[in-house]
Amino acid sequence: MFSNSSKYAIKAVLYLAIHSSESKKIRVKNISEPINVPQAYIAKLLQELSRHRIVSSTRGPNGGFFLSDANMKTLLIEIVNVIDGEDRLNSCLLSLHNCNSEKPCPLHDFARPFRTNFIESLEQNTIEDLARDVKRGKSFLPL
Amino acid sequence: MFSNSSKYAIKAVLYLAIHSSESKKIRVKNISEPINVPQAYIAKLLQELSRHRIVSSTRGPNGGFFLSDANMKTLLIEIVNVIDGEDRLNSCLLSLHNCNSEKPCPLHDFARPFRTNFIESLEQNTIEDLARDVKRGKSFLPL
DNA sequence: ATTAAAATATGATAAAAGTCATATTTAGGA
DNA sequence: TCCTAAATATGACTTTTATCATATTTTAAT
Numbered sequence: 001m002f003s004n005s006s007k008y009a010i011k012a013v014l015y016l017a018i019h020s021s022e023s024k025k026i027r028v029k030n031i032s033e034p035i036n037v038p039q040a041y042i043a044k045l046l047q048e049l050s051r052h053r054i055v056s057s058t059r060g061p062n063g064g065f066f067l068s069d070a071n072m073k074t075l076l077i078e079i080v081n082v083i084d085g086e087d088r089l090n091s092c093l094l095s096l097h098n099c100n101s102e103k104p105c106p107l108h109d110f111a112r113p114f115r116t117n118f119i120e121s122l123e124q125n126t127i128e129d130l131a132r133d134v135k136r137g138k139s140f141l142p143l
Numbered sequence: 144m145f146s147n148s149s150k151y152a153i154k155a156v157l158y159l160a161i162h163s164s165e166s167k168k169i170r171v172k173n174i175s176e177p178i179n180v181p182q183a184y185i186a187k188l189l190q191e192l193s194r195h196r197i198v199s200s201t202r203g204p205n206g207g208f209f210l211s212d213a214n215m216k217t218l219l220i221e222i223v224n225v226i227d228g229e230d231r232l233n234s235c236l237l238s239l240h241n242c243n244s245e246k247p248c249p250l251h252d253f254a255r256p257f258r259t260n261f262i263e264s265l266e267q268n269t270i271e272d273l274a275r276d277v278k279r280g281k282s283f284l285p286l
Numbered sequence: 287a288t289t290a291a292a293a294t295a296t297g298a299t300a301a302a303a304g305t306c307a308t309a310t311t312t313a314g315g316a
Numbered sequence: 317t318c319c320t321a322a323a324t325a326t327g328a329c330t331t332t333t334a335t336c337a338t339a340t341t342t343t344a345a346t
Contacts, residue, residue, distance in 0.1 A: 001144055004304065007237045014249060027322065040306050047324060059323045060313030094150045096286065103283040106157060106273040110264060114257035121253060130249040140246040143239065147334065170292065183336050190294060202293045203343025 006083045009045050011035040011143040013079060016055060016067045017131040018141075025057075025064030035143040045083065052082045067127070076130075077122040089119055149226045152188050154178040154286040156222060159198060159210045160274040161284075168200075168207030178286040188226065195225045210270070219273075220265040232262055 002010075015035050020026045028046065032039040046065055049055045054074050057065045080089065092099040092108065093115075099105035104112075133139040145153075158178050163169045171189065175182040189208055192198045197217050200208045223232065235242040235251065236258075242248035247255075276282045 001236060004238075010250070011237060025322095029322095038305065041304070043323080044305090044325095050323085057323060058313080059311075059321085060315095061321045062314065063312085063322045065323085093144060094154060094286070095147075098285070105286070106277055106282040106284075107153070108282060110268070110273075111261065114261045118254065118257040125253070130253075134249055139249045139251060141249075142241070143237070143248070168292095181335060184334070186293080187295095187335090193293085200293060201343075202291085202341075203345095204291045205344065206292045206342085208293085 002080060003084050003088070005045060006080050008035070008037045008042060009049060009079050009083045010076070011037065012042055012046060013049065013055060013067070013071075013074070013127050014130055014134075015143060016065055017072060017127045018134060020064075020066035022056075022066055022068060025062065025066045027064040031065065048082065049079070052078075054079060054082060072126065072128040072131075074127050075123060076125050076127065077119070079127075080122060089115075089122075145223060146227050146231070148188060149223050151178070151180045151185060152192060152222050152226045153219070154180065155185055155189060156192065156198060156210070156217070156270050157273055157277075158286060159208055160215060160270045161277060163207075163209035165199075165209055165211060168205065168209045170207040174208065191225065192222070195221075197222060197225060215269065215271040215274075217270050218266060219268050219270065220262070222270075223265060232258075232265075 012031055012035055015031055016026065028039055028043045031046070032042045035042070046055060046057070050057045050065070054071060055065050056068045056071055057063065077089075092105060093111045094105050094107055096105045099108055101108075130139070134141060155174055155178055158174055159169065171182055171186045174189070175185045178185070189198060189200070193200045193208070197214060198208050199211045199214055200206065220232075235248060236254045237248050237250055239248045242251055244251075273282070277284060
């Protein structure tokens with residue numbers, strides 16, 4: 001479904017959504033441990049996310065990563081697309097090039113309902129939505 | 144979702160379901176080409192499937208792979224489990240160890256409906272069912 | 287029996303994904 | 317201005333997954 005990297009990225013952004021703000025930046029060291037991802041690895045992912053304006057950052061002393069108000073509106077699909085690329089979720093279950101709705105492969109119709117709904121959910125929900133669920137006790141940490 | 148290997152395995156078994164029988168064995172050479180999988184690679188997968196009695200085979204001249212009547216009843220989930228292992232489909236979307244229905248992770252409820260339905264379908268449908276769809280013109284080759 | 291055609295077993299190589307290390311740049315504080 | 321703390325950039329290393337190659341075993345036909 002997701003690559004390892006995407007899972008890590010979602011965890012990191014969600015952690016920032018819950019714990020950071022413009023006035024409360026968090027550095028890599030202090031993100032890596034609570035989300036259980038090796039520091040050097042999450043650093044690399046955060047840089048990629050930062051380049052795509054999915055997370056915000058400032059360098060130097062008292063710098064770190066945080067989520068701006070705009071960042072909070074990031075759709076989940078955007079994170080996945082940046083890390084895994086656009087194809088991963090859209091490709092046919094058997095990776096057949098010629099498979100489409102008109103000429104569905106043997107697994108196409110089989111998987112369609114779950115897949116389209118899943119992608120739609122990723123397209124409709126923001127990181128803020130996930131963070132809200134945690135705050136309301138509907139879902140749980142740790143990551 | 145599936146590994147590459149599982150996709151290949153499903154394609155091979157499905158090909159055998161459509162084209163082989165106890166009296167019409169097919170050798171690796173003649174499977175690999177129509178399903179677009181390298182010969183040495185599909186050979187290895189077929190051996191694994193054979194070891195688990197998901198496909199049948201005989202050696203020597205005029206030997207080859209085929210699906211017995213019993214093989215036709217193989218559930219899709221069995222193929223995936225043999226090739227990818229049982230964990231792949233069941234693990235939490237974020238690969239969190241502590242995630243479960245009582246203490247769902249932030250993506251748990253989000254993904255639940257699609258995932259459970261998908262797994263149930265794999266548990267209820269056989270390779271014969273997929274082959275039938277092709278024969279009835281409901282789904283299409285090539286693989 | 288001998289031969290040839292097939293699967294099987296085993297392991298080697300290649301590519302991709304995941305992980306780690308180091309040097310550079312930026313910015314704040316003394 | 318200088319020092320230090322942080323992100324950033326780059327690339328090397330490791331592990332896993334995918335792919336390929338070769339030697340062995342089995343079986344049918346002659």
